[in-house]
Amino acid sequence: MRPSPRLVAALAVLPLVLAACGGGGSSGTPAAPPSIADASADNRPVKAGGTLNVALSADPDALDPSISTTLVGREVFANMCEKLFDIDAQSSLVPQLASALPEVSGDGKEVTVKLREGVKFNDGTAFDAEAVKKSLDRHRTWEKSARQADLAAVSKVSVVDSTTVKLTLTQAFTPLTAQLADRAGMIMSPKALDANSDNFGASPVCVGPFKFASRTSGSQIVLEKAPDYYDAAKVKLDKLVYKIIVDPNVRAANLKSGDVQVGDNLATTTVKGVQSDPNLKVVSGGGLGYYGITINTGNADGSTEKPGTVNTALAKSPQLREAFELALDRDVINKTVYNGLHEVDCFPVPVDSPYRAKDLQCPARDLAKAKQLVQASGVQTPVPVTLTSPNDATNVRLAQVIQQMTKEAGFNVSVQTAEFVSTLEQGKSGKFDVLLNGWSGRVDPDGNLTNLITSRGSNNYSGMSDPGIDDPIKQAAAESDPAKRAELYAGALKKAAEVRGVLYLYHNKYYLGMSKNVAGVQYFKDGLPRFVTAGFTA
Structure with a gap:
């Protein structure tokens, strides 16, 4: 059905009005969507040293993996707090702080995770199974934790030996590896947790290519190269400075002026203008959310x-x-x-x-x-x-x-x-x-559903509560067959569409603008720019 002429006329005025208020940005024809592969395929040699200034579209909430809920927070974590698992350019789950994908028992109720050896947190503390247990237990049991639903199936975390943990589940939970590839799998320094407890986010310490240096609320977050990182040789940058620039037109202008070399989450109205600058390029990520x-x-x-x-x-x-x-x-x-x-x-x-x-x-x-x-x-x-x-x-x-x-x-x-x-x-x-x-x-679709549309999920802002939504989502999480999971999810989604x-x-497609002299950035479908191998071209 076509929209009414009156509606089209009214909407046609809006971009012009808002461009006048916001300092410009909207242009005529749509920009050509950049490719996700563009960023990860750019492996030009980069020189050691330098500070990369990155414009964030919003000020993150607390930099505490247990309580954080924002995308911009995840962007900072991606370069500071590694997880047991991660995703790659094909959106496949891969080990990160784990040394291999988990071993799962026949009934799905025991999950064994082997850990990397010789790893240190960014405060020099040894990374081991005890540290993993401490973080996972905090994520799943702390009353303030937003990760409780992510790890609700986990009833116990056991230390098998210094490089092995075993997770005991109340029921089979297929999405667990995917959950451990996000904030629920971020491991925090036990020394920092003991020192700061509920205030860990004020001075977070994890395993990562960069370590937390400072934060000025509403202004910037500074990370420095971590000397104790297990793969420090491939980290070229000395420093990452995340600058909070909420206005999308100002973000684009800062890219063009060179005040920042990377701009996250470009407004779609500014993509074409950034693309047309001979000193800049745009790559895309996202699509999962x-x-x-x-x-x-x-x-x-x-x-x-x-x-x-x-x-x-x-x-x-x-x-x-x-x-x-x-x-x-x-x-x-x-x-x-x-x-x-x-x-x-x-x-x-x-x-x-x-x-x-x-x-x-x-x-x-x-x-x-x-x-x-x-x-x-x-x-x-x-x-x-x-x-x-x-x-x-x-x-x-x-x-x-x-x-x-x-x-x-x-x-x-x-x-x-x-x-x-x-x-x-x-x-x-x-x-x-x-x-x-x-x-x-x-x-994994469970990460888009359980905490968001099932009863009493921390991000279920609507307050929906319906067995026709809850039950099939729970059943799908215990099912390993993708076709059966898809069928269960379809039932839940149809019910949610009725409610x-x-x-x-x-x-969402996320558009990342950056200077053409920046290379080595990894940008996947999760929309999180990874700067572990990034730097300035020689």
Whole structure:
């Protein structure tokens, strides 16, 4: 169904208005999507030394792997806190601090992990099985930990010997290796944990090519080359300086001026301009995650608490939630807000995932039906909705497009903006009506689902709680057959699509701008720039 001429006319004005407010950025024809392979294939020789200045799109939350929840935090961790496992350029799971992929018992309830030998933390403390146990136990049992759901299947971590740990599970849990390839698998210095306890994030110490040096809140994070790193010879840079530059136009301008040599998460409206600069290039990553509209359906007292009653029109009426979705045109949103550079979808599992059923279909915009549902709901029109958005220019533009589209169906959306981290706090606490937010994505679909749409998950900001969602996701995690897992996930996703606690809009593509004299950057589908082999060309 085509959008109405009035809507197209209204949306056509938005990029011009916002460009005027934000200092420019939008251009005519969409940029050509860069290739993910571009970065990892650039293995030109680099010289030793130098400081790489990297622009981050937001200020990370606490640099504590147990409690961090942000993508920008994961970007910093990628160069400072290694994990038991990682992913490679093909999104395959590979050992990192482990020396091999795990050995799993026949019933799936015992997982043995062999560790690298001769490794030290960045404070010189020895890395061994005791240290691994200490971190894993903190991740899974500390009351403040956001990793509890990631490791919920683990009932016990045992030290077999200095280079071996055994994880005992309550049930088979196929996604465990993938979980240990993210923050749940980051191992922290036991010395630093003992010294700083709950305040570990103020001065984090892990195993990594770079070590934490300093942080100025809202301004920058400085990492220095780690002399104790087990593979220090391949690390060429002396220092990484992450500069917090929220405005996407300013990020692009800093790249062009040379004040930063790498800019993360380029706004899609600035990609073409960066690509056209002869001194710069753009590479892409991401695609595992998603962005969307979270509707508070039951998060009355916090995402990890028992769902309660939320007294908003959308929370109380499934009809209105359906109408709200049918008022949206995802293709138009992608073209208008993102220059067509994201991948439109209405489910949280990527289209090319082996765990994605082929029969999952997205609804097209149907304004007539949306209007009918609004009228049938019995709620006085226009229906009031408060939309909370991060305050960067791109999210504000998205919020205004949603506002305009849903107005035609009978909704009156008011937009409230806040700092990115503040919007996450509102999401966790349930102090919102509708929220723009996303998830950076994991290679195993469980990482996009369990903690986000099952009952009392820490990132289940909607407060959804339905056995039709919870049960098949739990069953899929215990299943090793990809086809059976895909079938179970399909059932859960169809039910979640009916509940509409989250209206997924697209799978994020991340665009990384960098100076052409920077090489050796690794950039994969998780969207995390790895600088372990990066440097400046000779």
